[in-house]
Amino acid sequence: MMHLRFTKAGVLAALLAGSALAPLPALAAKTELTLGAAAADIGNLDPHYSASTTDRTLVAWVFGGLVRFAPGTTDPATIEPDLAESWESSDDKLVWTFKLRKGVQFHHNYGEVTAEDVVFSLQKSADPQRSAFATDYAAFEKIEAVDPYTVRITLKNVIPSVLGPLANYAGGFIVSKKAYEERGESFSRNPVGFGPFQLDSIEPGVAVHFSAHKDYFRGTPKLTKVTYRFLNAAAARDLAFVAGEVDAATGLADPNWLKRTQAIEGATVDIFDPAELTLLHINTKKPPFDDIRVRRALAYAVDSSRVATYRGAEFTRVAKSVVPSNNLGYTEDNGHVTFDADKAKALLAEAGYPDGLSVKMISSQLPSYESSNQVLQAQLEEVGINMELEPVEHATWHQMIRQDVSPLVSYGAARFPVADVYLSQFFHSSSAIGSPTAVTNFSHCDVADKQIEAARVETDPAKQLELWHEAQRLIIEAVCAIPTTETAGVWARRENLNWGFEFKGSMSLGPLVTELTHFTE
Known part of the structure; x- marks a missing residue:
């Protein structure tokens, strides 16, 4: 961990005064990412209950959907295959059939993702007793596993966007049926998905620790570990960022903060x-x-x-x-x-x-x-x-x-x-x-x-x-x-941190850390 070469009081005074700061400490290329979050702790990492910005950000690393928004975008026109490799609908748009990729693996040795998991997940999303997003699925009449790699969804009526509630957002995330049933109430702090990073541990009020999902179907992530630190106070995040203790941090939608951060050598700001x-x-x-x-x-x-x-x-x-x-x-x-x-x-x-x-x-x-x-x-x-x-x-x-x-x-x-x-x-x-x-x-x-x-x-x-x-x-x-x-949304990051895509938008309300996220030096 990098440490300040000057007093924290001095750095904080510089931050508050808006003066230019010393360059960020130089770092060699690395594979461990640390982020600073504007939160005191997590709430609920069951994706079908995740409502806060922090929770939404984290579940997007852990879980995937049948389809997904192209990384870096929030435009429904960019929705592309994720777990589903293809889909088709009936002429009246009431019956939709999704073909799943074979061999997609859940975290922590929970096995292959199959149609059974998809049906379980979407039925859970549609159940107000097990989901905060049940109303999004009011038009879903039937969700069936035709075979281990085929899911059929029958609608009661045509809806504005069928792919919307099936995307990597809110109720669209797919959970492991086996893990959910085994872990019960603890699933909200021990989630299992098939995304690029798996949750390893939670230090309440301190940090959440993730490691690369080596069997991720899009390829093993370039990062080996991701740490999401809770730094609720803006000054604490700024200090940690300047000190090199975090590589990226939640910013402030504030003109003075923007001016201060842009004055830091080696820093850049994402507005999305x-x-x-x-x-x-x-x-x-x-x-x-x-x-x-x-x-x-x-x-x-x-x-x-x-x-x-x-x-x-x-x-x-x-x-x-x-x-x-x-x-x-x-x-x-x-x-x-x-x-x-x-x-x-x-x-x-x-x-x-x-x-x-x-x-x-x-x-x-x-x-x-x-x-x-x-x-x-x-x-x-x-x-x-x-x-x-x-x-x-x-x-x-x-x-x-x-x-x-x-x-x-x-x-x-x-x-x-x-x-x-x-x-x-x-x-x-x-x-x-x-x-x-x-x-x-x-x-x-x-x-x-x-x-x-x-x-x-x-x-x-x-x-x-x-x-x-x-x-x-x-x-x-x-x-x-x-x-x-x-x-x-606003985040500060080091210029040598490459998200792996052009960061114009994020439905998870924070940076999407993917298998392509890496440091350039």
Whole structure:
């Protein structure tokens, strides 16, 4: 491990001052990669439950799907074979048959991946008792193993993208049936997939350790080991990066951080899609936000442009709808309002709060959340809304907001880029927190169920788009959530670290470490 040749206090002062730093220590070519994560610990590495950025990043190294996004992209047009080497569909697009590669091996000597594992995995993904993404599979009527290397999927109705829920993302990951049944509840911390890296051990709150899956079907990885260190504090990650203790680290969507990092000799910055859409979700069923006048006042009180400016134009843009702008089905013609302090105050007075009101919000301590929420807090105070932030560690925050304890939830997320997924998970009543099929509908919104459901089965593309547009208009009108920003992912890395592909995007929200990732010197 490399060590500082100067005091940590001195380095931290330089970082905070924004001055140019000493060159990074030179390293010979190596095969062990260490990453610094903006997290305090992992949450759940069962891929069908992995929701946090850290968990999503790690499961993408361990698991694969029937198909995958080409590394470095988030464009559905790039989806290519992974475990499945080919597929075909019936003329009516209701029956899909996938031919599997032979000889693909699971980690830790769990044997060959077969159709039985695929059927088990997809049935698990579709089961709300065993998956957080069950709603993505509502149209899957039957999943069958025709033979050990053939899987047939029968749909109830045509859906916007069949390959989407089968890709290397969320519920599409394939797990080892044998390992899952043997390990039971411990599978979430002892996962077994067929990806390029296998999990070896977890040091709680310290690091997760991986080693190369030597039998990976695309070839033995060039890296032998990967260590994912938990460095939740931005200053700690910066110090570790400058000291050479980590080869890459989660960055900050902050102009000053970018300037500081670009001044480090031998460092480079990756800014990548999908930009996470951050919405301020409002619980429409609990006082005071069960009064639409209060929700509308909140909408007028939020100045998203100020948050975007604070975060930096290199990373952030103003959000204008309740689905991300890169989604098929997105529209800005939805009636969203812009900042107007006078209207906000008038609506509060009309609702019986002439002197303003106070509300508590559970807030993640993840730096990107923390800083944005503080900006939001300051601007709401200008119209008489006192938003008391209760900061908690990020993994704990994920647990708490799913217990319906916060009337406001500022949540950033990216999903498969078709409007149906985002609308279904965040705004369909079946996804409401507290329901048996809960996903992330923190607002308990139900105003667009009809449009969301109709769009899923609409075969006319133009009519389907209009249904998605109408759903956004209804959600905005009901003020179930307020669009704030879209922010790209940011990582710093050493220039001699080559991901093995052009890093333009990552559906796992972090760097995809593959068999091709390597150091050039």
